[in-house]
Amino acid sequence: DPVVTKGFEDVKNTYTTALLAYTFSLAKDTDTQQQLFKKLEDVAISDRSHLHWSQSGSAGDSDSLAVEISSYVLLAVLTTDSVSTADLGFANRIVSWLVKQQNAYGGFSSTQDTVVALQALSLYATKVTVTVQSAGDTHHFDVNQDNKLLYQEKQLQNVPAKYSIEVKGSTCVSVQFYNIPTATEAKTLSIDAKIEGDCKKTFGQDLLLNFTVK
Incomplete structure (x- = not known):
C-alpha cells in the first residue's frame, strides 16, 4: 500500500519503528x-559481535529505553x-x-525494560541443559517452556578454580558469572598516645611520644 509505505517513511522515532516491526511480525x-527492518538496520549501532538501538543514536547510550x-x-x-x-545470527548479536x-x-x-527484555530472551530458550x-x-x-522466564543462579563453592560450561539443546541461553563481594565486619581504628617526660617544664625538656595503633 503506497499510503502505508509513505507513512513509514515519515516515522523517525526508533522506538516506534521497533514496536511497529514487532506488531507486523505478530500480524504475519x-x-x-x-x-x-530496513529502517532499523540503517540506524543500528554495531560493535563487532554486538548490535543494539537507542533513541539518541549514541553508541554509549545503554539506558532503559535502549534495552527496550x-x-x-x-x-x-x-x-x-x-x-x-x-535471523539467528542477527538475533545473537x-x-x-x-x-x-x-x-x-x-x-x-x-x-518495564526488564519485562520486555526477558520476554525477548525467553524466545531464545525453549529446552536446553x-x-x-x-x-x-x-x-x-534445566531451561524449558515452563521456567524459561525464571532467573536461575547457584553459588560456586570451589573458588578459585577452572570451570567448564557444557550446553545441550537446540536453542541459546545466557550464562553469566558474577563476583559479588561478601559483606565484611566493619573495623575501627584506635590510637592510644602516651607522653613520657615532664611537659610542665617550659624549656630544656625532652619528651617521648608513643603511639599504639589498634
Missing part, C-alpha cells in the same frame, strides 16, 4: 515487517513461522548486547 505481514528498543527488535526477528540461520546490560540479579534498569563444572563442583540448570 512479512512485506511491511521487512520495510521496517533492542528487545522489541529481537522479538520482531524471532516472531516468525520459520527463523533462518541468518542483539542478545550479546542485551545480556551485557543485565545486573547481577538478572534484571535491567527498570521494571547447562552444566557448569569444575574438579570438585558441578551444577545443572
Whole structure:
C-alpha cells in the first residue's frame, strides 16, 4: 500500500519503528515487517559481535529505553513461522548486547525494560541443559517452556578454580558469572598516645611520644 509505505517513511522515532516491526511480525505481514527492518538496520549501532538501538543514536547510550528498543527488535526477528540461520545470527548479536546490560540479579534498569527484555530472551530458550563444572563442583540448570522466564543462579563453592560450561539443546541461553563481594565486619581504628617526660617544664625538656595503633 503506497499510503502505508509513505507513512513509514515519515516515522523517525526508533522506538516506534521497533514496536511497529514487532506488531507486523505478530500480524504475519512479512512485506511491511521487512520495510521496517530496513529502517532499523540503517540506524543500528554495531560493535563487532554486538548490535543494539537507542533513541539518541549514541553508541554509549545503554539506558532503559535502549534495552527496550533492542528487545522489541529481537522479538520482531524471532516472531516468525520459520527463523533462518541468518535471523539467528542477527538475533545473537542483539542478545550479546542485551545480556551485557543485565545486573547481577538478572534484571535491567527498570521494571518495564526488564519485562520486555526477558520476554525477548525467553524466545531464545525453549529446552536446553547447562552444566557448569569444575574438579570438585558441578551444577545443572534445566531451561524449558515452563521456567524459561525464571532467573536461575547457584553459588560456586570451589573458588578459585577452572570451570567448564557444557550446553545441550537446540536453542541459546545466557550464562553469566558474577563476583559479588561478601559483606565484611566493619573495623575501627584506635590510637592510644602516651607522653613520657615532664611537659610542665617550659624549656630544656625532652619528651617521648608513643603511639599504639589498634
